[in-house]
Amino acid sequence: MLIKTPFPHEPLPSEITPHGVYLNRRTALAGLGLAAASPLALAQGTPGGGKLPKLPGTRSAVAGAMVLDKPTSYTDATSYNNFYEFGTDKSDPAAYAHTLKTRPWTVSVEGECAKPMRFDIEALLKLAPMEERIYRLRCVEGWSMVIPWVGYSLAEVIKKVEPTSKAKYVEFTSLADKSQMPGVRSGVLDWPYVEGLRIDEAMHPLAMLVFGMYGEVLPNQNGAPLRLALPWKYGFKSAKSIVKIRLVEKEPTSSWTKAAQQEYGFYSNVNPNVPHPRWSQASERRIGEDGLFAKKRPTLMFNGYEAQVGQLYAGMDLKKNY
Numbered sequence: 001m002l003i004k005t006p007f008p009h010e011p012l013p014s015e016i017t018p019h020g021v022y023l024n025r026r027t028a029l030a031g032l033g034l035a036a037a038s039p040l041a042l043a044q045g046t047p048g049g050g051k052l053p054k055l056p057g058t059r060s061a062v063a064g065a066m067v068l069d070k071p072t073s074y075t076d077a078t079s080y081n082n083f084y085e086f087g088t089d090k091s092d093p094a095a096y097a098h099t100l101k102t103r104p105w106t107v108s109v110e111g112e113c114a115k116p117m118r119f120d121i122e123a124l125l126k127l128a129p130m131e132e133r134i135y136r137l138r139c140v141e142g143w144s145m146v147i148p149w150v151g152y153s154l155a156e157v158i159k160k161v162e163p164t165s166k167a168k169y170v171e172f173t174s175l176a177d178k179s180q181m182p183g184v185r186s187g188v189l190d191w192p193y194v195e196g197l198r199i200d201e202a203m204h205p206l207a208m209l210v211f212g213m214y215g216e217v218l219p220n221q222n223g224a225p226l227r228l229a230l231p232w233k234y235g236f237k238s239a240k241s242i243v244k245i246r247l248v249e250k251e252p253t254s255s256w257t258k259a260a261q262q263e264y265g266f267y268s269n270v271n272p273n274v275p276h277p278r279w280s281q282a283s284e285r286r287i288g289e290d291g292l293f294a295k296k297r298p299t300l301m302f303n304g305y306e307a308q309v310g311q312l313y314a315g316m317d318l319k320k321n322y
Contacts, residue, residue: 046071046072046073046074046148046214047074047214047215048074048213048214048215048216049074049075049078049214049216049219050216052216052217052219053216053217054215054216054217055130055150055211055212055215055216055217056130056132056150056215057129057130057131057132057133057150057151057212057215058129058130058131058132059131059132060131060132060133062131062133062153062205062206063205063307063308064206064231064305064307064308065131065133065134065135065205065206066133066134067134067135067136067146067304069134069136069146070146071134071146071147071148071214072145072146072147072286072287072288073288074213074214076145076287076288077145077147077213077214077222077287078094078219078221078222079091079094079221080287081093081094081221081222082139082235082236083097083183083221083222083223083240084183084188084189084193085174085175085176085181085183085184085191085193085240085241086100086181086182086183086221087182087183088183088186088188092183093220093221093222094221096182096183097219097220097221097224098220099180099181099182100175100180100181100220100224100241101180102121102220102224102225102241103121103225104120104121105120105121105225105243106118106119106120106121106243107119107121107124107226107242107243107244107245108243108244108245109157109158109160109161109244109245109246109247110161110244110245110246110247111167111171111246111247111248112163112164112166112167112247112248112249113161113162113163113164113167113247114161114162114163114164115160115161115162116161117160117161119157121225121226124157124209124211124226125211127152127156127157127160128152128153128156129152130150130151130152130211130212131150131151131152132148132149132150132215133148133149133150133151133208133229134146134147134148134149135147135149135206135208135229135231136231136303136304137229137231137235137238138234138235138270138284138299138303139234139235139236140234140235140236140264140268140276140281141279142279142280142281142283142284142285143284143285143286143287144284144285144286144287145286145287145288146286147213147214147229148213148214148215149208149210149212149213149229150210150211150212150213150215151208151209151210151211151212151226151229152208152209153205153206153207153208153209154202154203154207154208154209154228155202155203155204155205155207156209157209157245158170158199158202158203158245158247161247163199163247164247166249167199167247167248167249168198168199168248168249168250168251169196169197169198169199169247169248169249169250169251169252170196170197170198170199170202170245170246170247170248171194171195171196171244171245171246171247171248171252172194172195172196172197172228172239172242172244172245172246173192173193173194173239173242173243173244173245173246174192174193174194174195174239174240174241174242174243175192175241175242175243176191176192176193188259189255189256189258189259190255190258190259191255193239193240193255194252194253194254194255195228195236195237195238195239195252195254195255196251196252196253196254196266197230197237198312199247200312201230201309201312204308204309204312206230206231206232206305206308206309207228207229207230208228208229208230208231209226209227209228210223210226210227210228210229211225211226222240223238223239223240223241224241225241226241226242227239227240227241227242228240228242231303231305232269232270232302232303232305232306232308232309233267233268233269233270233303234268234269234270236256236264236268237254237268251266254266262277263276263277263278265321265322266321267313267318267321267322268322269302269313269318269322270299270300270301270302270303271301271302271318271319271322272298272299272300272301273301273318273319274318274319274322281299282298282299283296283297283298283299284296284297284298284299285297
């Protein structure tokens with residue numbers, strides 16, 4: 001008899017929809033007119049946990065930054081996470097990330113630039129006006145959320161260091177501290193976690209440096225004190241607890257590409273026409289929408305942001321460059 005053994009990151013049925021979500025049916029929305037409501041009103045109707053410092057942001061004017069989808073509940077968004085530094089189970093980050101110390105915190109921005117800098121987190125918080133943006137988040141495992149993030153465009157930081165003509169890519173390195181992050185003691189990835197973007201991707205207005213969500217500072221399990229959010233890419237591109245940003249000439253090798261090159265390509269754009277080697281990417285389950293028996297929704301090209309970012313990949317073979 002052949003017994004199938006899943007990869008550590010292969011989605012199990014219990015991972016696609018958490019048990020608590022399955023048991024809690026969605027509250028009836030009849031008469032609320034949510035489809036016609038403004039994104040700002042939707043976000044204001046989705047409060048944070050109330051235990052973290054407030055971090056408000058003005059409504060973003062960036063094209064595509066305020067989707068009309070109903071935001072995921074704060075409880076779901078902070079209890080069902082991928083953050084392997086704290087464990088591979090979706091509940092591990094919420095259970096163990098309390099050990100993360102987010103102050104003091106510095107981020108170095110270096111490499112192919114005229115003015116390399118080392119920023120204290122407080123300086124980064126003041127570098128540009130905070131905006132609220134409601135982004136879809138789509139995970140390669142087949143589930144999705146809608147999150148009201150607080151932060152500003154990553155380009156604001158990159159411009160400060162004045163990239164040279166050799167800066168073709170941007171590499172991000174996350175904290176890897178065994179004393180704070182129990183998952184780093186495992187060999188599931190080659191630590192520290194490293195991710196990369198082409199510089200034009202990083203400079204796109206929708207590429208966001210995030211400091212908060214739901215009007216509050218980021219919870220530890222969601223990548224405190226700062227992380228990336230790129231709404232047109234699969235979630236593993238969103239590096240958390242960033243300590244280094246490096247401008248480089250050659251394409252960086254991301255941690256997931258190093259771990260499984262045949263499954264995780266450099267670009268990782270949301271493309272429903274390119275299946276993952278072990279499951280389809282054509283549909284997704286929105287966390288919080290009536291659990292296991294909810295009808296899956298079709299996955300949109302570039303996660304629904306094709307009008308904003310499609311030109312970045314004009315002429316590219318998006319099956320080869322997955």
